[in-house]
Amino acid sequence: MLLRILFCLAVIGASSSAVADTVWLKNGDRVSGKIKVFDGGKLLIQTEYGGAIPIDWKQVKTLESDQELLVKQDEYSGEKAKSLHAAEPGKVTLANDEAPKTVDLASIQQIMKPKPVVEDLMFKGNVDVALDYKRAESDTDDYDVDFKTTARHGRWRHNAEGEYNRESQDGTTSANNWSTEYALDRFITDKWFWQGRLKYQRDHIEDLARQRTIGTGPGYQFWDNELGAFSLGSLLNRTDYEYADGTKDNFYSLAMKWDYNRYLVGKTVEFFTNGEVGKPLGNVADYALDAEMGFRYKVTEWASLNLKAEKDIISGTDDNDLDKTRYTAGFGVTW
Template sequence: MYSRFLLCLTMIGVSSAAVADTVWMKNGDRLSGKIKVFDGGKLLLQTKYGGAIALDWKEVKTLESDQELLVKQDAYSGEKTKSLHAGEPGQVILANGEAPKAVELASIQQIMKPKPLVEDFIWKGNVDLALDYKRAETNSNDYDVDFKTSARHGRWRHNAEGEYNRESKDDVTTTNNWSAEYALDRFITEQWFWQGRLNYKRDHIEDLTRQRTVGTGPGYQFWDDELGAFSLGSLLNRTDYEYADGGKENFYSVGMKWDYNRYLIGKSVELFTNGELGKPLSGVADYSLDAEIGLRYKITEWASLNLKAEQNIISGTDDSDLNKTRYTAGFGVAW
């Protein structure tokens, strides 16, 4: 009986140790949890006692993990290891069968869970939904659905986004539009990339009923990690306008795109903004602006509440100016 009791304790101890990764810091601290990802100089450790903790990679002494992980020493290739073992200060041991290998921490650029089929495939995105129903002297219904997603493998990154807006008051539709965009990035270096994109907007209410834009140009990725991302892109665009009265016009323009998000308070809050400022090369319009800014608050690992402000301006068109501001609050999912 006593031997069985000791065996049970041993098995419990082994299983408990197996579920936790360990990180030793240079200041002597020892932290336990689950390694989520290392990227952009930050090691994200998920803990029961403090949630997600971002550790400065330069302050990590060594670490260990029983997870199968992909360890990348450059931006485009990596080595899948069955586990990580603690090594000498400034090192970690990649355990793969009979050939463990000691690697300098300073040489590692990324650590992540390998994905099926494509090991370094990273896919992230979100879908936000906002609904507003009012029943009073004036009945109104407001809908706003939008999504944004990106997938990266090696030097390629695919970006897609779309939005649908509809508002009605007393059965009269006052807003009814949708938009979709696809962009393909080819990374030339770790930060510089070249982008090609296609954008289409359809409005069933405004005088400007259709907008089609094809563009290409260079961009720069300042950072892209578990704590956020920031990129700027400059584009040469060809845009076609169609109006409700049948009029058409097209022009070339230059534009500046931005895409920024940052996680705060242990990744429970996300601040984000993205958009494009354009300047036509002819006198069709003075400028155009399509931008949004907002906050998301995570209530679970995948669900969130969001607040957003959107601005859409086309100034100086031959027909009439467009200047719309929209505020929404709603529910979303992210991955």
């Protein structure tokens, strides 16, 4: 009798662990797995047989899940459902401690796992590290570390990034610089936002020793979901240059920023590019460009390999022009 009870409990435990979220499609197909997120018109479901699969929300007939999920029908508030139950076509039932509530799929803007404190907080980012340490006829030490992170809550989005780079050969340092930037976005609509940002760059080798920039302006978010993001922003900047010989320049400029990333091959490979091109208002310089482009390959859910190219140009400052291109390869952490 005891063995029979233990066997039944084991069967029940195995069955419960095998329970998966299910999505029914309008064409009659059914997809089983674990719902990760719904945002930007795409429902991402993690499957054992096909990895992460994006599904067009317009093709979903109904769905069910035994997870606790935050379902948002607008930008400001959401309802925490202990589970989702399948309903008639075009609807889903939110089950919680109160009476179940059936809503139209078309009214849902986001579905995500609730966070412990700020339930609708969307937090993502990465740290990339590239190292080249060689001991031969010429000893070289190259280090490059950069990070980028974004946190969004409701209409507000915080963006922070930074980089440190050092290169030396036979004890002679050829590059030693770092930079940091913070930007705050306020979304006016679902797509349009207003940004304010601060940026500081320090170079211990080049003639242009310090750059300080403060700027503000509108931007447009084309999309931002689990499969990638793309935004453009225009800024009116106040920039201060300080050169190694002690001379200084300060000027206003108009700039255009871009930030694009896209996951490919079932979120295994990520292509990314971001940067800024600006035109000073005056005769200080012709233009300035700071851009990067590259790929990340996800080895695990959090570890990745990266390959990228960086380009820095300041043209039109006579003897203080800057034109640098760097290629790096390394490893990183994503979240």
